[in-house]
Amino acid sequence: MGTCWCKHKEPDESDTESPPGLDTISLASGEPPPHLCRHIDSRLVDQLVLEMLSLIASFVDKTMSTLIRHCWLRRFSDEESPVPLVKLHVIADKEDGWIQVVSSLVNVIPLEDPLGPSAITIVFDDCPLPSKEAVIKLTKYLRLNKHRALKGPVNVRVERNICVVLGCIAEKLAGPNSVAVLTDDTLDYLITFLTMRREPCVVLFALIALEKFAHTTENKMTIRRRLDKERDNPLLVLELLAENENYLWRQVGFCAKWALDNQFVIEGRKLSYESVDMSGINVLLNTRDVSEYLKISCNGLEARCDSYSFESVRCTFQVDAGCWYYECTVMTPGVMQIGWATKNSHFLNHEGYGIGDDLFSLSYDGCRKLIWHKAKPTTVRNMPEWQPGDVLGCLIDIERKEAIFSINGQRMRPCKEIFETTQFGFFAAASFMAFQQCRFNFGHEQFQFPPTDRPFSTFNEHGDLTDEQKKVVPRRIYLEQLRCASLREDTCTLCFDEPPSCVLEPCMHRGFCSVCTGLLKECPLCRAEILNIRREPT
Amino acid sequence: MAALPRRIIKETQRLMQEPVPGISAVPSETNARYFHVIVTGPEDSPFEGGLFKLELFLPEDYPMSAPKVRFITKIYHPNIDRLGRICLDILKDKWSPALQIRTVLLSIQALLSAPNPDDPLANDVAELWKVNESEAIRNAKEWTRRYAMDN
Numbered sequence: 001m002g003t004c005w006c007k008h009k010e011p012d013e014s015d016t017e018s019p020p021g022l023d024t025i026s027l028a029s030g031e032p033p034p035h036l037c038r039h040i041d042s043r044l045v046d047q048l049v050l051e052m053l054s055l056i057a058s059f060v061d062k063t064m065s066t067l068i069r070h071c072w073l074r075r076f077s078d079e080e081s082p083v084p085l086v087k088l089h090v091i092a093d094k095e096d097g098w099i100q101v102v103s104s105l106v107n108v109i110p111l112e113d114p115l116g117p118s119a120i121t122i123v124f125d126d127c128p129l130p131s132k133e134a135v136i137k138l139t140k141y142l143r144l145n146k147h148r149a150l151k152g153p154v155n156v157r158v159e160r161n162i163c164v165v166l167g168c169i170a171e172k173l174a175g176p177n178s179v180a181v182l183t184d185d186t187l188d189y190l191i192t193f194l195t196m197r198r199e200p201c202v203v204l205f206a207l208i209a210l211e212k213f214a215h216t217t218e219n220k221m222t223i224r225r226r227l228d229k230e231r232d233n234p235l236l237v238l239e240l241l242a243e244n245e246n247y248l249w250r251q252v253g254f255c256a257k258w259a260l261d262n263q264f265v266i267e268g269r270k271l272s273y274e275s276v277d278m279s280g281i282n283v284l285l286n287t288r289d290v291s292e293y294l295k296i297s298c299n300g301l302e303a304r305c306d307s308y309s310f311e312s313v314r315c316t317f318q319v320d321a322g323c324w325y326y327e328c329t330v331m332t333p334g335v336m337q338i339g340w341a342t343k344n345s346h347f348l349n350h351e352g353y354g355i356g357d358d359l360f361s362l363s364y365d366g367c368r369k370l371i372w373h374k375a376k377p378t379t380v381r382n383m384p385e386w387q388p389g390d391v392l393g394c395l396i397d398i399e400r401k402e403a404i405f406s407i408n409g410q411r412m413r414p415c416k417e418i419f420e421t422t423q424f425g426f427f428a429a430a431s432f433m434a435f436q437q438c439r440f441n442f443g444h445e446q447f448q449f450p451p452t453d454r455p456f457s458t459f460n461e462h463g464d465l466t467d468e469q470k471k472v473v474p475r476r477i478y479l480e481q482l483r484c485a486s487l488r489e490d491t492c493t494l495c496f497d498e499p500p501s502c503v504l505e506p507c508m509h510r511g512f513c514s515v516c517t518g519l520l521k522e523c524p525l526c527r528a529e530i531l532n533i534r535r536e537p538t
Numbered sequence: 539m540a541a542l543p544r545r546i547i548k549e550t551q552r553l554m555q556e557p558v559p560g561i562s563a564v565p566s567e568t569n570a571r572y573f574h575v576i577v578t579g580p581e582d583s584p585f586e587g588g589l590f591k592l593e594l595f596l597p598e599d600y601p602m603s604a605p606k607v608r609f610i611t612k613i614y615h616p617n618i619d620r621l622g623r624i625c626l627d628i629l630k631d632k633w634s635p636a637l638q639i640r641t642v643l644l645s646i647q648a649l650l651s652a653p654n655p656d657d658p659l660a661n662d663v664a665e666l667w668k669v670n671e672s673e674a675i676r677n678a679k680e681w682t683r684r685y686a687m688d689n
Contacts (some may be wrong), residue, residue: 128620129610131685172610175572175591176688215566262568292569348598476567479542483565487548494601494635496544516635519602524636 011448034140037096044092045104051084053119054111085123092127101127102138102165111157111201112137114334117164118434121308126170135169135181145185149192156199163205165189170212170219178216187226194234196241200248203238207255209434214263224264235260235267247331247388251437254304258295262474271474272298278470282463283317283442286427287472291347294432302331302439305432310354312347312431315442316469317459320424323397325398325456327447328430330366330386331437337348337372338392338438339363340403341429342422354431361429363419364392364405371405373418379410391448392438395456396426409449421524428459452517492516494524505532542570543586545601549639561643563594572597575607575643579686580651585613588686592622592646594639604633605642612673614681616655616664624649625659 062237092098105123109116112435130138142148142162149159164187169176193206214220227233239260241253261271276298284300293307306309328338337354341361347354356363356372363372366386370377386392392405401423402414428440441447443458450456492500498513504520507528512520517533550570553563560580566572575592591610597598597603607629608624617625628637629646658664667674 033626040625129612292571346598479565479567479570480569482542483550483554485547487544487551491544494545501542516602520635522634524634528636 022476034137036099036141038265039094039097040091040100042100042104045088045100046108048084048088048091049101049104049119051107052082053113053115055082055084056115056119056122060364075490078307082097087198088123089127092235095131095137095198097128098134099138099141103141106158106161106165107140109161111160114332116161117205118308120161120164121168121434124165124172125308129172130169132173132177132180134501135173135177136183139183139186144189146188146192149189149198154199154202156202159193159199159202160205163190163202163209166448167205167209167212170209171215174215177220178213179218182213182222185262189380190348191223191226191230194238196237196249197318198254200246204248204252206256207238207259209256211259211263211306214259220263223525225394227264228266233266235264236266245265250331251304254295254297254302254308254437258304259300262476276472278467281444281460281470282465283315283444283459284465284470284472285313287478288315289427292475296472297439298472299344301439301441301444303430303432304331304437305434308434310352310431310433312341312354312429314343314427314429315342315440315459316465317427317442317463319396319398319400319426319459323395323399323456324426324459325393325447325451326397326443326459327430327441327449328392328394330392331388331439331440332435332462333367333385333387334436335365335367335433336436336438337363337365338430339394339405339428340396340418340426342425342427343423344422347431355429356431359418359421360402362415363429363431364394364412366390366392366407370496371412371415373415373536377394383407383410383412393447393449393451394428395451396424397454397456398426404451406449425500430465501535501537503534503536504528504530505534510536543600546596553639558640558643561649563639563643564591571600573639577647577650580647580684583651584675585615585650585682587688588613588682590650590686591663594642596639601635601637604629604637605639605648607642612681614663614678614684615650616653616658616660616667616674617649619660623659625657658659 025336026520027510054415088101092101097466103125105120109119135327144162161186169181173181190206190210193203195203201497210223214223227235234490235256238252238256244250244253257272258267260269261273278299281299281301285296285303287296287300290296290313291309291311294311294313295306296313297303303313330336337356339355339362340354344360345355345358355361359374361373366373369381369383369385391408393409396406397403401419402415402416403418407411428442428525430438442463443460456535487496493511495513498515500511500513502512502514502517503510504512504517504523507523507526509523509525514535520530522529550565552641560578562576566574575593575594577590577592579588579590582644590613592607593610595606597606607624609618609624613622624646626645626649629644655664655667663674666677
């Protein structure tokens with residue numbers, strides 16, 4: 001831009017701006033918020049934040065990888081950041097500048113933009129990590145405390161954004177600094193929001209922020225103790241909303257239940273998977289075939305992502321022939337890619353590749369109204385953007401070699417291309433951007449918009465799972481079990497999986513299996529070129 | 539991502555059973571491929587007394603490709619840039635699947651003991667390190683005190 005945004009102020013020219021949303025808050029308690037030394041006109045920071053948001057929106061016809069790669073991969077590679085981000089970064093390099101950037105995010109990110117929370121996380125990913133002093137100064141500057149959360153009508157956008165920001169900070173600073181920044185006031189602020197008397201989108205993000213603070217074990221204990229101190233644990237009230245007809249409250253219910261099962265476990269409360277009725281459910285989302293951060297409900301039919309990666313899952317049932325149909329009710333209006341995938345489709349969640357981003361999968365994203373295959377989008381015309389409660393129908397007719405998506409019964413044109421390379425081995429599958437949620441019906445309930453032009457089968461009629469397979473065990477319990485498993489010692493030294501049957505020639509190093517040696521270019525031990533691989537009996 | 543590869547389970551078990559002195563690497567409770575790492579600044583280096591937080595992530599094709607590692611704590615070092623990215627050959631073209639999380643973290647700790655300004659990533663830091671080493675070391679100590687020490 002070439003302009004200098006440094007605004008040199010005369011020393012006596014005081015800045016009269018107040019912290020975001022503070023004008024509506026009674027300053028009844030505590031000291032005044034700390035003074036910020038503003039080197040830069042905050043309007044310019046606001047403008048940079050908005051430029052940043054429109055930059056993200058300009059990625060809408062790209063794969064999520066374009067978006068997510070920017071924040072995740074760049075951290076480890078040498079790619080450069082887009083210009084508005086670099087500028088924000090420079091401003092945020094100073095403590096007060098960082099607070100200014102965060103205030104702008106809180107002030108200007110609109111509530112209704114489905115990419116808003118993601119924009120906040122991207123800016124955070126790129127900015128230097130704040131010191132704990134800077135974060136504490138920020139929380140004082142924003143006057144985060146019980147009173148702020150108890151105040152009558154609040155600016156929902158500002159409070160929502162503050163909660164998103166706190167979640168980001170918690171995630172970035174995981175460890176001792178995350179403990180230091182979760183002050184009593186900040187904790188009070190978040191916990192006070194956990195009530196049905198508040199706007200559900202603020203409750204939701206306050207809950208998610210607590211969940212992210214709880215990634216640090218000491219915080220988890222603190223939050224658990226704090227929740228116990230409440231007359232009734234607010235999560236026990238909120239989890240009852242998991243089936244609520246209001247889609248925002250339903251999300252709150254989902255997250256509260258998940259938190260109670262995974263993080264803020266209460267003695268005497270059965271984990272949801274131990275008490276849920278699974279009779280009549282014969283196909284689930286596969287808890288062994290899912291990327292790391294996706295949350296799956298205890299009945300295995302509803303999924304949600306609160307991480308910043310692009311999380312994916314397949315179902316437990318494979319179809320190879322015939323005509324099949326399932327439905328998926330979206331709970332959130334944002335980016336999800338829902339459809340079909342074979343086992344050859346990889347979930348590269350951190351790189352942002354999901355269902356529809358390779359040869360072996362096909363999906364529809366009703367937020368951007370795009371059908372995805374081979375990472376290439378096809379725009380669907382005459383279809384409104386999906387809204388919470390809309391039902392996506394997914395039909396696959398392997399004999400006729402076509403897959404047809406529909407929204408609330410309104411069909412799109414058939415997709416045929418995927419059958420050029422793939423004729424069998426399909427699973428229902430979906431990818432989720434941050435803060436998205438949907439619910440699957442594989443036929444255990446009546447379909448809302450069943451196809452009428454051809455006979456079809458449902459997964460649930462044909463699926464068959466043992467009681468053990470139907471258990472949606474919390475991930476931490478599953479990983480604990482895995483880590484305790486004893487592994488054989490006489491295996492390949494690279495994968496610890498296969499017999500070590502190969503010798504590399506000419507260096508003669510051994511101890512590797514045929515799968516691993518097939519992937520090697522040089523000897524892993526001495527870097528000698530591999531001219532021949534000799535098998536030996538093991 | 540299907541089931542967790544045995545290689546990762548095995549390495550995790552070993553890291554827990556025989557931890558590396560001066561280094562802690564703890565897998566995330568919910569993501570077995572993501573490790574929270576803390577490296578203590580080596581003695582007789584400008585980073586002595588500091589606790590440096592890093593993140594380590596094992597990509598889909600690990601161990602055929604290197605772990606992704608970066609510093610989260612700010613550090614003044616010629617081979618580590620402002621985003622915490624590390625210039626270390628074994629994380630790039632000199633990776634070998636016989637290397638492990640353990641060896642990678644030891645190499646990073648060694649890099650703290652022996653900065654290499656001739657192979658820089660953070661250019662201004664490397665420049666100062668070359669022309670005025672004592673000032674650079676003063677800066678490194680100051681950053682260590684400011685960002686890597688808990689009071």
